[in-house]
Amino acid sequence: MWLRQLLILTVTLLIAITTQNAFLSRLGLPGATPDLVLVSVIAVAMAYGASMGMIYGFAAGILLDFAPSTAGVIGVNALLFMAAALAAARAVDPRDRTVPIMIALVAGITAGVILARGVLDSVLGHPTVVWGSMAELLLTGALYSAILAPIVVMPLGLVVKKFTPEVAV
Amino acid sequence: MLQRRARVVVAILVVITLTFAILDLRGGKGPFATFRSVVGTAVGSIESVGAAIFSPVLAVGSWWGTWGDQRDQIAALQAQNKALSDLVRRSAEDRARADALDGLLKVAGAGRYRITPAEVIAVGPEQEFSWTVTIDIGTQDGIERDMSVINADGLVGRVSAVHRTTSTVVLIVDPSVSVGARIAGSEEVGILSGTGDQNSLEFQMLNPLAKVDVGQAIVTFGSKNGKPYAPGIPIGEVTEVRGTAGQLTRVAAIRPFADLTALTIVGVVVRPPRTDPRDSVLPARPATEPSATPTPTASPSSSAELLEATPQPSPRAS
Numbered sequence A: 001m002w003l004r005q006l007l008i009l010t011v012t013l014l015i016a017i018t019t020q021n022a023f024l025s026r027l028g029l030p031g032a033t034p035d036l037v038l039v040s041v042i043a044v045a046m047a048y049g050a051s052m053g054m055i056y057g058f059a060a061g062i063l064l065d066f067a068p069s070t071a072g073v074i075g076v077n078a079l080l081f082m083a084a085a086l087a088a089a090r091a092v093d094p095r096d097r098t099v100p101i102m103i104a105l106v107a108g109i110t111a112g113v114i115l116a117r118g119v120l121d122s123v124l125g126h127p128t129v130v131w132g133s134m135a136e137l138l139l140t141g142a143l144y145s146a147i148l149a150p151i152v153v154m155p156l157g158l159v160v161k162k163f164t165p166e167v168a169v
Numbered sequence B: 001m002l003q004r005r006a007r008v009v010v011a012i013l014v015v016i017t018l019t020f021a022i023l024d025l026r027g028g029k030g031p032f033a034t035f036r037s038v039v040g041t042a043v044g045s046i047e048s049v050g051a052a053i054f055s056p057v058l059a060v061g062s063w064w065g066t067w068g069d070q071r072d073q074i075a076a077l078q079a080q081n082k083a084l085s086d087l088v089r090r091s092a093e094d095r096a097r098a099d100a101l102d103g104l105l106k107v108a109g110a111g112r113y114r115i116t117p118a119e120v121i122a123v124g125p126e127q128e129f130s131w132t133v134t135i136d137i138g139t140q141d142g143i144e145r146d147m148s149v150i151n152a153d154g155l156v157g158r159v160s161a162v163h164r165t166t167s168t169v170v171l172i173v174d175p176s177v178s179v180g181a182r183i184a185g186s187e188e189v190g191i192l193s194g195t196g197d198q199n200s201l202e203f204q205m206l207n208p209l210a211k212v213d214v215g216q217a218i219v220t221f222g223s224k225n226g227k228p229y230a231p232g233i234p235i236g237e238v239t240e241v242r243g244t245a246g247q248l249t250r251v252a253a254i255r256p257f258a259d260l261t262a263l264t265i266v267g268v269v270v271r272p273p274r275t276d277p278r279d280s281v282l283p284a285r286p287a288t289e290p291s292a293t294p295t296p297t298a299s300p301s302s303s304a305e306l307l308e309a310t311p312q313p314s315p316r317a318s
Helices: A002-022 A036-048 A050-066 A076-090 A099-123 A131-163 B004-025 B033-111 B300-307
Strands: B114-123 B132-135 B148-150 B155-162 B167-171 B178-183 B189-194 B201-205 B217-220 B234-242 B250-256 B265-271
Touching: A002 A036, A002 A050, A002 A131, A002 B033, A036 A050, A036 A076, A036 A099, A036 A131, A050 A076, A050 B004, A050 B033, A076 A099, A076 B004, A099 A131, B033 B114, B033 B148, B033 B265, B132 B155, B178 B234, B201 B234
Parallel strands: none
Antiparallel strands: B114 B132, B114 B265, B132 B167, B148 B155, B148 B265, B155 B167, B178 B189, B178 B217, B189 B201, B201 B250, B217 B234, B234 B250
């Protein structure tokens, strides 16, 4: 049981990080880079609930912080992903979570994370935040997450329900 | 809210995160340098595998990206190529036109004709049995009916209808056309008429005893006020004489100087010369060509035919 859950989460995390860093970030899309890892955090939180979502978010954030090609303060992503997981699991009751609401939730959380990351980075003395492009980043980031949401959240929900029905929300 | 155990877990995680952040913010290499390099190596190797997997997909992306550029480039190069080949073709055309105009000017200068150059823009359909062409000048260029039309080689025809910007020229090969003509170097006159054949005209001499020789040139006799034909314009040369001297009608076949199947630049004689230029417009003839020599001794067969008046039937008598 635990093993299966661990396997699902590890595979999801590896696929998400690899795809994001090796593929999505190199597509050269305008505005923000599609944040597949964040969407996967939200998907896990929606499938397994808040606490498992936060653990997954912590792992994903720490890994992203340590992984190459991210140069932020270690821990910022972990903290943000934990908050995102909490919000995703708790904002809307799972019984009321229709597909449009789910997509809107993913987009809104993405925008919030981008904004909070900018605030945190500048508070922690990181000078690379460009506030001039924040509106564009928020808009495109939310849009890309909205596009990724049905592709990630729904298959992951099905996989979780099929292989680990006991702990699924 | 969360269960007690979960709350503890989350709190521990937050504490760890904050610890990491604070330690990282202290700067320097810190305690994470090793950890970071280990994780970086691990994630980096995963990412390089991912890059290898995704590189064909990305290559497709870049292919799509450059495709438009290449298409634009191809279009630009094609346009350039077309413009350049147009230029090359047109320069050859321009040279031909310049040569034709040069020849026309020479003829006009020799005969003191005042001409207006024109370009043939249309040729009448052959199935209508009227040999006409359309030129690109008309009343607004001072063209009137019955003016002579020449090119660098000789007479082409006369203007049969004038419009504002175009005119119709009926060629001398048209069967309905008759031109008063004179054998160059003599006073013998006759009537030249078209046969419908582009390379042959019929010259009917008024004097049945006239001396005519193969190779002799024919020029226009000229009409009153130069209409429809200005005097002295070269028409063609005799290629064959039918019938014998003394017969009621003697007919010579004339090959026109002007190539009437390939007309491009022509000139309309808008004012004929004050005096008949006589034979001065005729091109200088090469003396090496035996059939072109008008002396009676040069060609025994034809001179015999002409002078002795033997009642031999012409091989092509019809």
